Amino acid sequence: MLYFVRHGESEANLEKTFAGSRIDSPLTNKGKEQARKTAQVIIDSGILFDRIVSSPLSRAHETGLIIKEIINNKSEVVIDNRLTEINFGDITGKHYVSKKEINLATVNNTELPIIIYQRVYEILEELKQTDENILIV
Numbered sequence: 755m756l757y758f759v760r761h762g763e764s765e766a767n768l769e770k771t772f773a774g775s776r777i778d779s780p781l782t783n784k785g786k787e788q789a790r791k792t793a794q795v796i797i798d799s800g801i802l803f804d805r806i807v808s809s810p811l812s813r814a815h816e817t818g819l820i821i822k823e824i825i826n827n828k829s830e831v832v833i834d835n836r837l838t839e840i841n842f843g844d845i846t847g848k849h850y851v852s853k854k855e856i857n858l859a860t861v862n863n864t865e866l867p868i869i870i871y872q873r874v875y876e877i878l879e880e881l882k883q884t885d886e887n888i889l890i891v
Contacts, residue, residue: 755886755887755888756878756881756882756888756890757801757803757887757888757889757890758889758890758891759792759817759821759889759890759891760817760891761781761785761789761809761811761813761814761816761817761891762781762782762784762785762786762787762788762789762792762813762817762820763781763782763784763785763788764779764780764781764782764785764813765779765780765781765782766779767779767782767785768782768784769849770849770850771847771848771849771850772842772845772846772847772848772850773839773842773846773847774839774840774841774842774846775811775838775839775840775841775842775865776841776842776846776847777846777847778811778812778813779811779812779813780812780813780816781812781813781816781817785813785817786816786820788817789816789817789820789821790820790824792817792821793820793821793823793824793825794824796821796825796889797824797825801887802887803825803827803829803886803887803888803889804829804884804886804887804888805829805832805886805887805888805889806818806821806822806827806829806831806832806888806889806891807831807832807833807834807837807877807881807888807889807890807891808831808832808833808834808837808890808891809833809834809835809837809838809839809891810833810834810835810837810838811838811839814837814891815831815833815891817891818831818889818891819831821889821891831891834877836873836874836876836877837874837877837890837891840858840864840865840870841863841864841865842858842861842864842865843858843861843862843863843864843865844861844862844863844864845861845864
């Protein structure tokens with residue numbers, strides 16, 4: 755079974771800037787606390803994970819590491835580049851005022867949605883072939 759959790763709040767979230775895959779924005783203290791609370795929800799649910807797989811970005815990997823430690827999971831947090839966030843192209847590092855819809859097809863140098871779909875689909879298909887409980891960050 756595959757389970758998904760989003761990384762905790764990052765500095766870029768706090769600053770309201772587009773980070774994507776090109777800015778390795780670290781977790782804030784609040785983001786670390788969110789990861790700890792998520793771990794407690796996992797413990798309370800009784801779900802045991804055979805593996806934890808994360809994006810290579812520190813905000814996702816650290817979220818996975820915090821959860822791993824709290825739930826006392828013995829396996830390593832495996833990094834898979836296919837789980838990295840979108841490359842926002844020319845809007846990377848730019849400030850956003852609201853989370854209104856953005857047509858990424860109009861942003862120069864952005865990663866095309868079909869490319870994102872293909873890489874994420876590939877890893878999900880691979881991971882779902884096992885009988886393991888896998889947490890994906």
